[in-house]
Every structure is written in structure tokens, then in C-alpha cells.
Amino acid sequence: MVSQVERDYAAYVSERGSRAGDALITDPTASANYISFIYGFPDSESLPAGSVTETTHRVLTENPIWALQYGAVNGPKPIREAILAKLKRDQGISASMDEIIVTAGSSQAIQLITHLLVDPGDTIIAESPTFLGFFDDVRNSGAHIAGIEVDDEGIRVDLLEQELVALREQGVRPSFLYLLPNYQNPTGACTTLERRKRIVELAEEFDTLIIEDDAYFDLRYEGEALPTIYSLDPNGRTLYLGTLSKTLAAGFRIGWVVGPAPIIRRIASLKTDGGTNIFGSFIAASWLPEHFERHVDELRRIYGQRRNLMLSALEAHMPEGATWSVPTGGFFVWLTLPEGIDSGGMLAQAREMGIEYLPGSACFFDHSGGNHIRLSFSFARDEVIDEGIRRLGDLIRSELAESISG
């Protein structure tokens, strides 16, 4: 008899399971111990505990049954209606009730879309760097990523076209383009209108689909919102992903896909989870019309100020040779250090100094980009940002000195 500790379960696992490997399970609450620039966590102080409590009381008084019962896999009617109303008002997106499905954040949306569209060996085109949460789905699916460089104006559409041509010459049609046009995670770049239009043209010309992941749409600190790729696409090639994680609360795990009804129905068929947080969906549906706009106004003020504090701190404390992006929205500043710096190797020392950040290599599928750092300004309180960046500057200076003397 083999005890469960000794047993090697690999023999029982599917191909997908083999690719998945062991999870690195992190405990987000540990970040409370640092001046933390590591995760795209919302500001903790402004989380709307009061209005959520009030709304829960109201929902369970008015609707004590269906908020606690089983619900539809695509989301209860009230939450789909509330999200569609918000999308129409803010994003200018008009979609019908059968063109939306509620998911556990946009994370589950990406998971389901990958299941729907990707076979092992397929190719996905993504910005490089991109959202690291996407990589587990790519790895589990067995797909390749073709990464396209991002600059201050978003994804380089000239390089995108070159890649599409090269793939076509190899007989490869990519499964989809995975794009974050607004305040891209991790670079903070906002894709220009001209490039958004070009992306739509290229998707049509090369017969592929677009996944537009727009987690940060509402968190714009200057300028005017650009049209979504979804709105610019007359061809039904775009799936539009959003989330309440950055505006209501990440703990609700409520996101969505908006797209053509046939695609939504197939996603529903793969979404065998009995529906997403039905209880929270009813609360969110009631919270959105009453609190969303005012709350997002407050968040824009908080995060806009925090971004400014971080940019000033970088000016004050970064050594020569360091450069960084100036995002017009979202949560992230992308810091570029001189070549040769290994920001991943520095992290343990950073934590000893009481700070943490995301090594840039985590945002590249091939783990390159070791001289980059993603700095999230959303989670650290105003009064510690300067101190945190000062410590980071000191750490980088000592690394640079070592690399010169070494």
C-alpha cells in the first residue's frame, strides 16, 4: 500500500493537468506587511464596506429568495441589466441580454475563452509584456504566444502586421489577439485611436478574433476616453472583457464577457460552475445604479493623486539611466532600468527592506525583461509611497554599483 504522501499522482493526470503543474498559491493578505507595489490590488481604505452592507440589507429584505437560490449560469437578469446599462452609459457599448455572460472576474472570462478557442499547439498573439494572469491559461492550454512589442502608443501595429504575415506564411491563423488597450497591464500604455482602428482592420484581414481586456476603463486620470475596440469593430470579431474588481470590490469576483450571442452561448456551455456568485450578483446589481458613479469619481481622485505621488517620488529617487512610463489611467508605472539589472533577483532584498514590487520578467511569457519593474501605485497608502520609492532607489543604486564593480 502506497500512502498518499508517497503516491505519485502524475500517472493519473490529463495532458492539460500535466501542463498545469503545481500551483504557486500566494496569500494576498501578506502584502499588508510591506510598502507594497506588487499587485494590482484596489486601495483598501476606499473599499465600499458601508454601502455594501446597506445594499446587502436591502437586497435580502426585498429579495430574500433569489439572491440566495440557484441562478442562471450566464448571470441573474438584474446584474446583466445593470452591467449593460453601465456599458451603454460609460463605454458607449450597446449589447443585448444574450450578448453578455457574467464570470468570476475577467480571470474566469480569459479561462473560458481560452478553453473555447485554443487547442494545444495553437498560437495566440499578445502584447509583450502583458497581464501575467493570462499566462497560466496559455500554459494550461498548450498554446504558443507570439509577443508584440508595446510602446507609448500601445501595441506596435506594424510589428503586429509583420507577425500576422509571418504566421500566414506558415499556415497559422492565430486563435486570437489578446489586448489591453487602456492603461495596459503592466506598461500603463494607452493604445491610440489610430492603432485601435488598425487592429480591427488586421483582425478582419487575417481572419482572427480579438479579446479586449478592459479592466481599467473607468480609472482614467486625464484626457478623454477612447472608443473601445469592440465599438470600432463592425465584424463581430471582438469579445469585450470587464470587471468590477477595480471599482466595486475584487472580492465580489464579478466580471463579464460581451460578444456575439453564439460565442456567449458556447462560453455558457463550458461554464459548468452553476453560475458566478449569485448572492454577490444581486448585491452588485443593486449597488451599481446607486453608488457606482460617485464611487468611481472618488477612486479617480485617490488613484490620480497616488499616481502623481509615485511619479514625483521616481523623479526624486531614481538613479540616472532609469526611465518610466507616465500612465493616464490604471494602476501601473513601468520602470526600465539599465540592462544587466536582475529585478527578480533583487526582490528578496527588497522585502528585507520592507518593500515589494513585481519583477518585469513576470510579465513576459519567456521570462525576459529582467531589467523592468512593474510598480503598482493602487495599493500603497499615499504617505508611504515616497518612502517606498526612496528605498527602491537605494536598492537599485547598490545593485548598479555592484554590477559596475563586479
Added chain:
Amino acid sequence: MVSQVERDYAAYVSERGSRAGDALITDPTASANYISFIYGFPDSESLPAGSVTETTHRVLTENPIWALQYGAVNGPKPIREAILAKLKRDQGISASMDEIIVTAGSSQAIQLITHLLVDPGDTIIAESPTFLGFFDDVRNSGAHIAGIEVDDEGIRVDLLEQELVALREQGVRPSFLYLLPNYQNPTGACTTLERRKRIVELAEEFDTLIIEDDAYFDLRYEGEALPTIYSLDPNGRTLYLGTLSKTLAAGFRIGWVVGPAPIIRRIASLKTDGGTNIFGSFIAASWLPEHFERHVDELRRIYGQRRNLMLSALEAHMPEGATWSVPTGGFFVWLTLPEGIDSGGMLAQAREMGIEYLPGSACFFDHSGGNHIRLSFSFARDEVIDEGIRRLGDLIRSELAESISG
């Protein structure tokens, strides 16, 4: 240019997506219009809206941040602790914090396990009939089901052994045995202790895993609880699935897998959804120690009485030749009608008569069993059960008369 209405998206879809097809999206709230025996829905009147409201207020006062922030993919610490404490007290299951993962009901648990263990063409052994929510996952995975008959004492272990031998002769090791030992959905059968022990032996002898889906453990109306298969298995071959859907509230979408840590870590790696209902997890973690036992006592009383009402009504109103199971727990009575009756075909007429039930064919992977009906006694109020069964008896009588005269 092809409009999205005309576009055929099949060309873009993965093999898994092709198998999935279009979802039949049902709206559970529609059941409120009938004397409904169709779904395994909890009783609506006893849903604990009051204590959930109070608990939400307390949680968001005491823990206004981490209940609304991002949380660990395997579940926040408090909910894993609360579930493990409950499993130890009630089920006699001792497991550690890295041997449990929280999922969106047991539905998502089944989904993730299928992803982890099943490749296209694999064989899964399941009771026949079984829980229909499992079939979508099987279909999406591209597996075959080998169905094993269920009698009053649960799965027929003699036939299980025959099937395992036959598969071994074909060189097939099944991915797992999917079993519902307590108050099986849909037959209500409780697998005897002797058979549970035999199942463990057979899994060891034929080197396969066991998925023990125990949604109804707490809802026992007579006799003593039998040991879980998980507790009887010294070999680390059993994954134990449970849910709060039948005891706290289905709308929380909180279930779990308990199993060997290496398996749990791999499930976590496939669970790319950013964690399950973090908000609800904190509320449930606080609700469980304070309210669970008293609430479940009340549910046992309600459902036990409802079961008795349904059994009496069946005695009073069923025609000769109809037989039914007498469940000692759970939500379901399994009704067997004379051969030749098509309970699926009768459903539209039943709805015209203001009642609904689940055609037995929905519970067989091959859609056989048209002369069976699954009657859920959990959702219909006490005072309408007799009337609902009377109407069903009338409908069956008229069908029998037609089938004789036709």
C-alpha cells in the same frame, strides 16, 4: 463584410469548444410559476436571509478590507478553517489546510477535476442514473461514461467489478469512479457500508481514483450517518466533494474538494479564476460556526416532513404499476413507471397542468430511462405537494390509458 449575426463562429472554436456546443440556458426563477418538483433547489422559505444580513454586517465591520479584496485561489484561510472544522465534527474527516480547495459549488469542483484527470477518449465510471450536472463536463472533456446500475443499496459493486475487469481486458484504466454514496441524485439510494468498503478495494485493485460527491451529507432524515468513502480509503485515492448550496445557500456558490495535497495544488493551477466568491467566503466562514448546526436541524425537520408528504401523496395518487424509492435523506424520490411511458414527452403537458418534474432520461448519459421521473421534494411548499402529485397521477393515468388504447 460578414455581420456578426451571419458569421459562423464554428471555424474559430477549439475541439473542446466544438464538443460543448450551444448551452441551454435556463432561468431558475421560472420554477416559481409551478408546483415544481424539477430541480434540486433548497426550500426558499427557510433560506437564512436574516442571519446572512447580520453576518454580512458583522464581517464588513470587523474585516472591511480582506472580505472585499483579492483572495487566495484555494479560498481565504477563514473559510477553509471553518469547512475543515465542520468536516471533522460532522463527517469525521481530518484534513489539513493544504488538502482543501474552495470551489464555486461542487459544480466547479467536478469541472476542475475533469480538466485535471480526463483526456478525450478516456473512460469515466459513474452510477447510472447519476447527477445530470456531471454530463456537461463529461461531454466537454470528450470522455466516455461506463454506467453502473444503482439499486436500493447504492451502486451495484458486482457490476462495477465486472466493468473494471472488462475495461482492464481492453487495456483501459478509467480516469475515476464518480459516485454519490449518500441519498444519490437522482435515485435517493444510500450506498451501504459494505459496498463503500468494496469500492475502496476495487479502486486500489484496479488502480483508479474515486470522486465522492457528497452534497446531501447533512440532510439525513433517519438512521445514522455512514462513514464517507474518503474516511474508509487509506490509499489517498479519494477526492471528497461537498457544498454549502443545500445548507447555507446555493447563491453563495461555495463548495470544496478535499484530497491529497499534490492533487489540490494541481487543481489550484487549473483554477484560473482569481478565487471563489471571496466576499461570500468570509461571510460563510463567520456564519458556519454560529448558525450551521441549528439551521441544519431546522432543514432536516422541513425536508423530512416534505419527504413524508410526498411519499404519502405517491401512495394516494399513483396508479398501479408505479413504484418509487424511499430515500433516507437528500432531496429526491425516484419514480418508476411502466415501460413505454415517455416522461420527457409528458413534460409540456405537465407544465400546462401547473406542475414540473425532471424526466428520468435527463439522468442517464445515453438518455435512456424514459419511464423514470425524478421528483424533488425540496422546493415545493408542504401544502401543494399532495395537489402536485395528484395532478401527476392524473397525467400518468391518462398516458397509460392512451398507450393501451394506442
